[in-house]
Amino acid sequence: MTKPFQFSASDVYIEKRETVFQGFFRMDKLWLTHPRFDGQEMPVFTRELFIRGDATCVLPYDPVREEVVLLEQFRLGALGRAQSPWLLELVAGMNEDGESPEEVAQREGQEEAGLTFSKLEKICDYLVSPGGTTEMIHLFYGQISAESAGGLFGIEHEHEDIRAHVVSADDAIAMIHDGRINNAAAIIALQWLELNRSRLRREANQ
Template structure:
């Protein structure tokens, strides 16, 4: 039996969960996502679901780019923070049934004393609000279903399980 299958070739991406271990703060972003807008109209989501998604930082890897370089650039563009260290977490396939896309997920060490404001590249139509919260506040957003983005869910669950280890690694005896 001959079979034909279609695949969506999207390319590859990075995602970064920016974390400030000195202040014990997570940096998140919020931006409008048209795919979420369409999905929320399906009836499968709560009536108050918002297409303004709370997410970790993410970006597409162009041909010839290094994932770590892209991760650092995207954090700077979307939050104004500089990454001083990157921990590779996972390299995974978000939707292997119909897409060849893969995601390199990192936790990025940042210094985030006063994250806020609107960021992004205007030529790319980005309108991104950056903000920082305690890990407990981020986990509460996750637990209430306010975060519906897989890469952010994975990153926050990883931080929930590994926060002490990360602080010890990055802060040493000060953790």
């Protein structure tokens, strides 16, 4: 059996590329081809690609109080479904040029929740929807004290309206199991917390 990853980016030939929309984000149209698994060459085909920069997301967790901070805000992409378009999410923001993901994490922690992370631990990097967008998420656990957390936040000129909720870790994990939390970054981070919770509590008490 052939092992995975026999091809690389150098096997993709882009015949033509043009920008079809440029706003806050960009949309490109590509004409491309690449080898097939059967040894033949794929005929030239077209795809639209949503050009969106990388982002950083952080799960704020207090391992002493066993509480997480989750942010509630309106999300346009959730309209038209059988749920509220106000979602419970992680601290998150777009990576600016020259910023490390860790710097983005600390900046967004302050802007969106009034939080400073005493420790940041990488959970993973993942591609959001690679069939159509370039975005990669850099996902972290951020250690906090939740004692005085919570409240209203957001940058007004960016039309942000954010309520930070302090939730027990048990309740947050329950919300991914019953579907009340259904966005990828929060699901991945809370499942990671479920696996690593004992270690984080132990390390915090050393």
